Amino acid sequence: MREFGYQRAHDVPGALAVLGADPEARALGGGTNLVDLMKAGVERPALLVDLRDLPLDRIEATDDGGLRIGATVSNSDLAAHPEVRRRYPALTQAVLAGASGQLRNMATVGGNLLQRTRCGYFTDLSKPCNKRTPGSGCPAVEGEHRNHAILGASAHCVAVHPSDMGVALAAFDAVVSYETADGPGEVPLAEFYLPVGDTPHQETALPPGALITAVTLPPAPVAAHSRYRKVRERASYAFAIGSAAAALDVRDGVVHDVRLAFGAVASRPWRAREAERVLTGGPATAEAFATAADAELAAAQALPDNGYKVTLMRNLVVALLTELTEEAGR
Template structure:
């Protein structure tokens, strides 16, 4: 591991100033992703700026009736918060599915959003990787790729985004707030993650030197009837091979409102807007749910060993929406 400096920030402006003075520094929250990558040599910051003591650890109601989650709220506290569980249950379920209790009690909301999109070739510094060394190549395309992208990938990178939490936040139109030396700003989570394109090493739309200060969930009545379903290769915590965050409102047998986002299928959480358009106003039944999934997955371009994800996601859409529709009918 490269030797690094360490500083503890006491306020938001001070944290931003410290990073501005040292572009090779990184903010440190829980460290559950960054420190692992430092150990492997995939990340080599010259300095860590500890932000855990910043006053960003609250979950508060917004004037509009949504919720604002501070960037240093732990994943454990987020999943346990009564208003999150009541108003956005799929978000609580996604966080609980994402890691062990020990990791949830360390990992922060801001850090979860900023964890690297990665695969085994990224973390193995003996192998080429366009995310780690732009232009060096993507060996996953011809190599091990059974859990890689089927949507929105490019010939430069086929890794999938690892966050469960971000999938649910994407479904609920969350907005990320940040602070820079020039003042505050915000970006919707739908625009937060950049398309992989030809620059897979550039992952987010955050301005240089920005510090995430929180995430706002807008008021969303449909989110109260929502579910997160994750499929993984072992029962203990592991990255998804496919996941879905879904919310459904059925009235008089037809879909009145719906939210859908997929995980483990692209370099970023995948908002299934095509499927949402097919569903809205249509009969709430398995045939419609399957047709919506097929419409969304028509753009899939699986590699030789991950085509199973198309069937997996189709089945997830039908199963989860059918369960939500049955609950609505009770």
């Protein structure tokens, strides 16, 4: 690991000033991803700027009935917050599924959104990787790709985004707020992650030098009836091989509102808008759920060893929406 400096920031302007003055500085939240990448040699910062003293650790109701979540709120505090549990239960479930208790105590909301892929080629400096070294190639396409993307990938990168929290946030139309030296800005989570294309090293729409300050969840009555389900290769802490966040409003057997997002199938949390379109106004039946899942997954481009994800996600969608429908009828 490269020797590095350390500085603790106490306000957002101060953090921006320090980070802007040194192109080799990196922002430090909980460090649960950054420190691992430093150990592997993928990240080699000259300076770490600790953000944990910034006044961004609160969860507050917005004037329109949503929630604003500060960027330094820990994952544990997010999952335990009574309003999150009551109004967006799938978000609580996603966070609790995402890591061990020790990691959740350290990890932050902003850092979770900015975590890098867990693809083995990305963290192995002896192998090429377009995300780590643009233009060097993507060995996963012909190599080990069992847990890689089936949606939205390209020949330049087939890695998946590892966040569980991000999947639930995507389902509920979250908006990311940030601050730069030129002032504040915001971007919908749907536009926060850039398409892979031929530039997989360009991952987010954040301006250079920006700091995430908050994530806002708009009011969504349907979100109170939601669930997150994660499929993994072992029951203990592990990254997903497929996951889904779903919210459903069923009245008299008809789908009035639905939210659906997938995880571990693309380079970003995948909002299943085609499935939502097919479902809205139709019957709340297992057959309709399967048809909607098939409509979304029609765009899948599986590799030789990860085609199982198409079937897995279809079955996951049907099971999750069926459970929500049954709960609504009780």
